[in-house]
Amino acid sequence: MQNTSKIFSLIIKEYRYDWRSRSALSGILMYVFATVFICYLSFKNVIDIPTWNSLFWIIILFVAINAIAKSFMAESQALQLFYYSFLSPYHIIVSKIIYHAVLMFVLATLGAFIFTFFLGNPVQSYLQFSLALLLGSVSFSSCLTMISAIASRATNNPALLAVLGFPVLLPVLTVTIRFSKNAIDGLAWSVNQPYFILLLCLNALILALAYLLFPYLWRE
Numbered sequence: 001m002q003n004t005s006k007i008f009s010l011i012i013k014e015y016r017y018d019w020r021s022r023s024a025l026s027g028i029l030m031y032v033f034a035t036v037f038i039c040y041l042s043f044k045n046v047i048d049i050p051t052w053n054s055l056f057w058i059i060i061l062f063v064a065i066n067a068i069a070k071s072f073m074a075e076s077q078a079l080q081l082f083y084y085s086f087l088s089p090y091h092i093i094v095s096k097i098i099y100h101a102v103l104m105f106v107l108a109t110l111g112a113f114i115f116t117f118f119l120g121n122p123v124q125s126y127l128q129f130s131l132a133l134l135l136g137s138v139s140f141s142s143c144l145t146m147i148s149a150i151a152s153r154a155t156n157n158p159a160l161l162a163v164l165g166f167p168v169l170l171p172v173l174t175v176t177i178r179f180s181k182n183a184i185d186g187l188a189w190s191v192n193q194p195y196f197i198l199l200l201c202l203n204a205l206i207l208a209l210a211y212l213l214f215p216y217l218w219r220e
Contacts, residue, residue, distance in 0.1 A: 006087060006088075006091045006095075007091050007094055007095045007098070008095075010087075010091060010092065010095035010096070010099075011095050011098060011099045014095065014096065014099040015099065018103070025067075027066075028063055028066055028067055028107065029107075029110065031062075031063065031066065032059060032063060032107070032110070032111050032114055033114055035059050036059070036111075036114050036115055036118050036119065037118060039055055039118070039119065040118040040119055043119070047119055047120075049122050049181070049184055049185065050181065052115070052119060052120075052122055052184070053177060053180055053181050053184055054177065056111065056112070056115055056180075057136070057173060057176065057177050057180070059111060060104075060107075060108050060111055060136070060140075061140070061169070061173065063104075063107055063108075063111065064104055064107075064140035064141075064144055065144065065165060067100070067103060067104065067107060068100050068104075068140070068141065068144040068145055068148055069144070069148060069151075070148075071096055071100065071144070071145050071148040071149070089214050089215040089218040090211065090214075090215070092214075092218070093145070093146070093149075093210055093211065093214040094211070096145045097138075097141050097142050097145050097207070097210065098141075100140075100141035100144070100145055101137050101138045101140075101141035101142070102137075103141075104136075104137035104140050104141055105133060105134055105137040108133045108136065108137055109133060112129075112133070122184050123183060123184050124183070124184060124185065124186025125182075125183045125184075125186050125187075126183075127183075128179070128180075128182070128183035128189070128192055129180055129183040129184065131179075131183075131196065132176055132179045132180040132183055133180075135176065135179075135196075135199045135200070135203060136172070136173075136176040136180075136199075138203050138207075139169070139172040139176070139199070139202065139203055139206060140169065140172075142203065142206045142207050142210050143165060143168050143169050143172070143206055144165050144169075145210070146206075146209070146210040146213070146214065147164045147165045147168065149214060149217055149218075150164065150217065151164070171202065172199070172202050172203075172206075175195055175198050175199055175202065176199065178195055179192055179195040179196065179199060182195070
């Protein structure tokens, strides 16, 4: 119970920090809006389903990198020392992954609404597409949060997050794109079930690695 309370307190801290620096979130939303609007001007609302799906996930990927890059880099050494003295590394990594997963799901949902407004909505199975958004958000959160911790130990170089993050996210991104494409086409759940199970396994593997490896990184 005490562990849950500490994790919840850290999640609230992350939320309050982002709420105080709303310019960062506003910039991310403006990036999504501007990118989708440019796509709208380029395609003149004539866009096929594979292109719609690919553009959507490319934009969400860059949104995730921008939203999660500051996870550890924005924290001062004094704050990290406080964490190190009074908190377990498990509390920190779990709270950050949960918070960023929720944040990414909200941003991905808003991105889907913006896409719908400008480029139409070809989705036929909203439940399966929502599952793709949820699992993709968890994957982006767990991968990029861990890589942000690594980058913060390497001179806080934001470019390192993109360089390390893309190869790690590529398998997850490939499966997620296929999963969402089947949802857009309205295929039966039996067709998408293998992709769903594979995404669950990939997410479980990434979360387990983050949970096991972060304490060693935190000691450095």
